[in-house]
Amino acid sequence: MMSRRNWFLVAALGLAAVIVLWSFLGGWYGSGPLKKDTHFIVPNGASLAVVADRLEKQGVIGSANGFTLRARVFGGGSAIKAGEFAIPAHASASRVMAIISSDEVIRRFVTVPEGMPSIMVHERLMAQQQLTGDIAVPDEGSVLPDSYAFGDGESREAVLRRMQAAMSRTLAELWDKRADGLVVKTPEQAIILASIVEKETGKPSERRMVAGLYSNRLRIGMPLQADPTIIYPITKGKALGRRILESEIRAVNDYNTYSMAGLPKYPITNPGRASIEAVLHPAETGALYMVADGTGGHAFASTxxxxxxxxxxxxxxxRARGEI
Incomplete structure (x- = not known):
């Protein structure tokens, strides 16, 4: 039979164990020390110990060692993920671990609309304060219009490389599926013509028709006479904000398709996938002319x-609108 002294010893040990267990559980499931919502970045390839140390320094958790130990006991083998995460105020260590091992990564995006010239792509990337480093204005036609996710502190160069890699992949894919008998003979020519198609119509349904018309003109050696090719050397693709001057129509340069036959030497914007597809699958048409029709589209003609x-x-x- 257990003596009273031994019974008290067992009881004391049991109580101590309960207190330790309660403290251990409380350190995992109880409220954390973070005073306000914050963002936390898990670097690529960082170990749990490194992340725990950063969490402690940022005031998200009370003890890096305690967090690491509890994470190994209660974490269930969850792997932490690289990225930026939103941590709410007073988040428990358990909640913090769940967040940084989940897909709750904060995603920031920079969007390049179809037809945005490279000078404006450059401006948009430079305006993103979460990005770092400087970049040169990319080559015209080298960026695929789309939305691109980026992380806080990522370099602008890295984001731009993704944009350009996306264009290279897309162009290669579409070029392999091109129609027979095209007037454009290289992927580079396709991008140049697609950049004109992109700027010449605001109606998606017209893209293939515009591509067909310009293909017809190229085939017979007729000047394209595309107004955006006059504007590009003046503004680098930005809006002109006024009527084109007669002297600008007559100007001889690498872009002006009024003063020369054939394609410009370089693209005049970054065309989207749909405009590239239109050039590689143009409408079968006899159209050689087009003019605005008052609806945002064009009236096409063969003669x-x-x-x-x-x-x-x-x-x-x-005249009815009072514009002239």
Missing amino acids: LAEHNQNVKKWFAIR
Whole structure:
């Protein structure tokens, strides 16, 4: 029979064990010391011990060693993930571990719309304060318009490389599936023509028709006469903000398709996937002319006489609107 002294000793040990266990559990499931919501970055390849040390220094947890020990006991083998995470105020160590081993990564995006010229891509990347480093203005036509995720502190160069790699992959994929008998003979020519198609129509449904019209002109040696190719050398693709001058129409340079036949020497913007597809699968049409039709689209014509009638209709629309 257990003596009273031994019974008290066992009871004391049991109580101590309960207290230790309660403290151990409380250190995992109880409220943490973080006073306000914060963001926490888990570096690529960081170990649990390194992350725990950073969490302690940032005031997210009370003890790096205690967090590491409890994570190994209660964490269930969950692997931490690299990225930026939102940690709520007073998050328990258990909640912190769940967050940094989940897919709750904060995702920031920079968007390049279809038809954005490279000078504006450069401006957009430089305006992202979470990015680091400097970049040069990328080559025109080298960036695929899309939305790109990036992490806090990532370099602008790394983001730009992803944009350009996406264009290279997309162009290679679409070029392999191109139609037969195209007037463009290289992927580079396809990008140049797609950049013109991108700037010449605001209606997605017209892209293949515009591509067909310009393909027809190229095939017979007729100047493309695309207004955006006049504007590009002046503004690098930004809006002109005024009417084109007669002297600018006559200007001879690497872009102006009024003063030369054939394609410009370089693209005039970054075309989207749909415009590239349109150039590689143009509409089968006899159209050689187009003019605005008042709806945001164009009226197409195969003969100059028909085109002149469409121009008259367009001027009548503009007069009715009080534009001329």
